[in-house]
Amino acid sequence: MSYYDIDAILTDAEKVPCKFELEVAELGYLDHNPAQPLKAGTSVGLPLWLGELLALASRAPSSSEEDSKSFISLNLPSSLSNEVMSALKADPRAVPLRDQSHNFYGLGTRMLDLFDEREICAILRKTFVTRAADIALHARKAGATEDMGIGGGEEFLRGLEEWERKLFKKAHDGTKGTKEWMEGIKKY
């Protein structure tokens, strides 16, 4: 991941649910309650970059017998929730991943770095591989009918998230190059 990778930056900005472990004054507006301080135990959606930092950093223990704790505790975002995972387990192709998150796999890999979830990892891998075959088929068809993904292909493209769109473009470019060569072969 490069420093200027726009997808990595957008993945960093995805909201993840975080539970505050301590009471914070003046932050009540995050919970739509500006007059009150933010209570400990409130769940707030924070961007991934902020949530990650706050969850991994530890604050100084307030008393000697208390262990050092982090500011917040991270939870899995809704796009990686159990419902989505069981839907993906049932049929990876039926789920429009873009509705879950624009950077579904990017977010997934970031969360897998933080959580040790073997099952989610296996499901994500199976989903990616199964959907990739479909993407290749659509990329080939879009080249064959010359509509470049407009029409029937657009509906399909709408369900793809960023990694899959890149894959679609690569597969389509390959097919297009071969097709152009085949059409141009008679000319030279």
Next chain:
Amino acid sequence: MALPLPSGLVPTEVAFLCEMEMVTIVPRQRLEPIQLLSGETPALRPPHRAEVPLWLALLLKKQRRANIVAPPWLLVSSLQDLVHQETNVDPEAFSPPPPPPMRSDGRGTARPYGTHPDPDSKPGDLILAPPFLPSCTQEAPSGYLPYHWLEMSETLLAHAADDIPNAPDVRALLRDLQEVRAAKMRGSTRHLDGGGGVLNLRGVGAMELAESRGFVLGVVDGVRKIGASMEASRREEEEERAAAGGADDSDEEMEF
């Protein structure tokens, strides 16, 4: 990424490389040898067949000074066998590449496979590997697709269709082959899920590789990224186990 060039060869580059393949021609006019950097071309004497690079064969064909002999694998019967092989016999794998014309005899030398050793042959005569095999001449084995099969057959059909027996059928069979093999290429990435992360691409042609390179590499890369965290934790576990068990069975550890 400063240059937005695709990785690997693009289809036009593959087709250009294919023009180096040797094909058999039947000359109609005499032609003295031409001095080239790659050596002399053979002298062309009309009824005798000769082997020249594809680019020269196409040039002579366009000037009506030669006819191209279609390689044996480009005949209808061979292509029908191949389609049968791809669809019915082995619907998972690609059809195998041509067998090597030379085979090691186990004593450090190689000799032509299935024939007796020629006493006059010099060590430099041995050709062991593609792309230097004469895979598109009249001696090429029938029923096996060489590395440059798609570009070679498309080029011959475009410029020398009258030299290929039953060209319309050949064209239709080639379309079938191309489609069935493209479907296999798409399906082959499914096996990446089972772990191992290895694709078997034996027998895939150069043009097919150029077409699918971006897609296949994209899938492999994606699977690697998704599995990266699990892989890291697995490595850590292994290291811990190695550190814990290192005292008693250190002999069995492989050192890298």
